[in-house]
Amino acid sequence: MKRLLSLMRGLATGVVLALCTVLFVDIPDAQAEYGDVVINNYSDAAGMRPAVFPHWFHRMRFRCKVCHADLGFKMKAGGNEINMVKIIDGQFCGACHNGDIAWSVENCNLCHSGKPGTQTQVHESTIHKLAQPAGTPKK
């Protein structure tokens, strides 16, 4: 009888845990700004939050040409293999985020502000919607 009870209790906690993962871990439909880029090439593995790049904020200040032609950013989310060494070396984000043109790299959490586990994506891009239509549970 006691065994049965403990078994039942174990089952119940299991069900509750599963529910918790569904309710809390699974992120409900994100509603971020169109064009926000989440870059999670190395962040999760390094124990940092993924970086979020707000396209809208940058295009109000710089034309596409500055980053995508002059600085050599490929037009592919996660396709530039950016890491902090390159940034501190003045490449990619580091061309401006050096304390001269924009704030410097010590403000970790301003970029690394994504929810842990968010995959690399251009948020709300057509391909992102096609591959993962709104309302379907995320995998």
Added chain:
Amino acid sequence: MTMISRMAFLVLALAAVPAAAEQSGKDVYGKVCATCHASGLAGAPRYGNAGDWAPRVAGGVARLYQSALNGTPKGMPAKGGNLALSDAEAKGAVDFMLAAVKDAARPAAAQAEPKKAEARKDEARKADTAKDEPKAAPVPAAVATTSAATTEVAAAAPADVNSFNRLLKPVSKRNLPPPEDGIHDPSSDGTHALQPPLTAFGPLPKSNAGNRINWVEALNQKKLNPRYDRLDPKAEPVVMDLNIVREVKGSMPDVVYPHKQHTEWLDCSNCHPAIFIPQKGANSISMAAILMGEKCGVCHGKVAFPVSECRNCHSKKKELAVRPAAAEPAK
């Protein structure tokens, strides 16, 4: 006599209202909040539903108070739309709703993860009492000023009437501030330091898709003048004014590709020769390719206006389609 006594009674009654109006959180909930928070109207977190409240409680009680007092861009009007409520009464109603969730959350969540739940509450308490107060304040305040109009609209019309269409984003879910947008981590201090998009978008011309901003028009109207060079604020773009017309199959209007609007933002090397071979007839483009993020889809559907805006590109009416209509009135 009767007139005077009536007046006196009225004055007394009016004077008595604010004094007697210190209603309990429960009363306020019943009279005001329950309209939305009982049924979950317009996406409101439902009373006693721990799942609805958990992500909000995680943001701290101070932020919930702010939302109750100032409203939220998701559709919650300030003080639930009843501005006669005092701040204390509105906060009391929040406490009343939170108490119900704490009770309800225990049997479900707290049994399995009591430590996590406690930690969360502790965080919320810390945020409430100490350092987070000034940090959290600027965000909701900024939102409240800029989105007051949208909040009113969202509250007046049932915001989620069109939510049966999964692809249509309701007004209440557009241009959300970073802590509420679902990809930023609200528990990071950096998230709360970021600018909410609506505070920047105010004067820019609107559009129906993407960021809801017509970026090309913003340049035309000189509302924006983003730098063309990283260092030199005076560098001028090399604009090329040449339209390319692409005839398309079927009844869809032909595509007019304007170099002008593109070269205002981009450099030739962004598109040529990797994406488009600069030669007439050398590029085969299809909507399928664009949807998959190739050709025009390298930008359109990611940062530039999305493919839902068909007529921005398919803008040149076909001669064939025009002729029969033009011939008829002549008869």
